[in-house]
Amino acid sequence: MEKERSEFSSPDWYEVVYAAVRAIPCGKVATYGQIAGTVSSISLTARQVGAAMRFAPQGVPWQRVVGAGGRLPIARRSPELKLLQIRLLAQEGVEFYSGDHDRIDMARSQYSADIDSK
DNA sequence: GATCTGACCACCG
DNA sequence: CCGGTGGCCAGAT
Secondary structure, eight states: OOOOOOOOOTTTTHHHHHHHEEEEEEEBBHHHHHHHOOOOSOOOHHHHHHHHHHOOOOOGGGGGGGGGGGOHHHHHHHHHHHHHHHHHHHHHHHOEEEEEEEOOOOOHOOOOOOOOOO
8 A cells, every 4th residue: 555655755665674673673673784684675775774764754663773883873963862762772671781871782682683593 | 967965884093 | 992984875956
């Protein structure tokens, strides 16, 4: 069924990205590059994923998408969103490095896609 | 159709 | 650890 999105010029592939983000379970996070890799049907880069997140509608857990190495590149754009993301993730049980609330413990909370069990 | 920009990422110093 | 640079691909002008 078609989606009415005349308010913004959101390309079709946005929906695909959102679907991948929704697939991230609670308490886990994925990197932008990871999402881009998950959507192998199209050739997307991490930047494209970020651009899509900006238009993320309600129901999409955008907070579970983080930068590589557990960093929060969103901080450059909006310090407020950074704090919001940290708070939301902490609520879901995602752990941060001790003493550094800006970094996520990827080794523990990164979502392993079905690509390869490693 | 050329150019700039971007919720990125890896590399180097 | 911090900052700059190039590469990536799609949208906006």
